[in-house]
Amino acid sequence: MMNGIIDSMQSSAWLLDDSSDIPIRAVIGAIGGIGIARMAVRHRALTKRGAIAAALMGLGYTAFGGLVWMGTLLAFFTTSSLLSRWKRKQHRKAAAESLYEKTGARDASQVWANGGIGLALCIGNALFPHEGWLYAFIGVMAAVNGDTWATELGSLSRKPPVSIRTGRRVPPGTSGGITAAGSFAAAAGSLAIGVAAAGLLIVGTAWQEGHAWSNIPIGSMIAAAFIGGVAGTFFDSLLGAYVQVMFRCSVCGTETERSSHCGAPVQPLRGWNRMNNDAVNIASSFVGGAIAWGISQLIG
């Protein structure tokens, strides 16, 4: 019994952030979260309600998780905000713009869709510490990041995307449409989360006594992020193609994810009524997390 406990402690000796300093980290998280949220509103990366959600999330991630959790979330948030900003400056966006359900600043439901599962995993890990939570989190964030990078960079593809449902070319921005550029971006975005998480773990262990960074399973963590992220992003495209709700504009006839177009209400075209873009994101990031967790179980 005792040996088992010691073994499990040693096997997770690279896990940082014990729960004894939650109150201090909550204060740091509140200050940091509010600061980042204010900056994001100023740069139009978040709506006001989105910023409140993000500040709460930053508080939770920092208090219950710490460096790796908060840092990985920030790696996603900063890179995808910068990509959106950069893409906004590209002219070609105009056509894809009107097709997306949401554009520009991220709102509260997008913030919860992107970071909600991660927060739950983070709290789970604070209550019952185990490396499996972190793997699942890395898979979730890799899927979210992969999908965001794919969406932002894929829409700049010279060739229009091909629908994985029909095999035909579809307008840029169509859910379930894939491009080579988008697929490459999904792989890079997934990999980036694995590298960021591993890097943060190494940095964190450097100043924690009794933790050796050589124990950190860097390779399997990056592999879990890559496989989980790519699979999650692909699943996102599948859901986008087959079950995500799509409408047709009653004025101009364009297919759209939005609930209004040309200032008029839209008509349902296909998909499940409740399966909007946020629901698709939640489902596919869950798949990414489950796969990354599965990989940690196979390795461990």
Ligand SMILES: [Zn+2]
């Ligand atoms: Zn229209």
